[in-house]
Amino acid sequence: MRWWCLFLGLVLAWFVYSLSPYLALYRLSEAVRTGDVAALSQRVNFRTLRLSLSRQATAAAMQAIEARPDLSSRDRQILTDAVASLVEPVVGTLVTPEMLVDLMDDGWPQRLGVTRPEGGASPKDRGLSGRTLSELFALARTAEMRGFRGVVFSYPPDQPRERQYRLRLRLRGFTWRVVELDLPADLRDRISQKLVRLPGRTEPRP
Structure with missing residues (x-):
């Protein structure tokens, strides 16, 4: 009887653990x-x-600089140094609770002053949404487990890979927390443009 109760307890614990990242995702979306x-x-x-x-x-800004054939070596170095010194303040502005809500509700950080590209998915289709069972199931199907303490969700689930966010959650104690957020290509490009246009940039030489 004791072993049977232990077995049932282990099964219940595994069941609760298996559901916990999806419950955490739902609470995050709420x-x-x-x-x-x-x-x-x-x-x-x-x-x-x-x-x-x-x-x-930083990686996106470096790619943007390297893609500029009109820049001299000196100009590239100046821009590289500027990005290195300015990326932390810009990202620090983005990584606040208010800014994350602004970013995740419709997939774009309006408060950061980054312009949205024309075309593509509408704002309502770019956010983290789990308001209905169908939306939750669609998000759940994107889950990729990373061992026993990590899971990655991709959203919006119906968008192509280059337009998706990849949200990585890690279990610490009894709480799943967001530890990484991979941005879609268009947003990375817009942020990199903002970085290389900040003070410190020099105009191309004639």
Whole structure:
């Protein structure tokens, strides 16, 4: 009888664990939908998220600089130094509870002053949405487990890969927290343009 109770307890624990990342995703989407920055803050590791976004922004800015054939070596170095010094303040502006709600509710950080490209999905189709069972199931189907303590969700689930966000959650203690957010290509490009146009940029030589 004791072994049977232990077996049932293990099965129940595994069942609860298996459902827990999806419940965390639902609560995160509800916090975004309602603009509950306090609830969102409890579900985000801001340090690791800031590092993740800084790497993405720096890589995109470096690609944008390398793609400019009209820049001299000196101009490239000046822009590279400017990006290195400015990426942290820009990303720091993005990684706040209010800005994350702004980013995740419709897929674009209007408060950052980054212009949205024309065409593509409409704003309502770019956010993290789990308001209905069908939306939750669609998000759940994108889950990619990373061992026992990590999971990645891609949203919007019906968009092509280059237009999706990839949200990585990691289990710490009994709470799943956002540790990384891979941005879609168009948003990375817009942020990189903002970086290379900030003070410190020089005009191409004639």
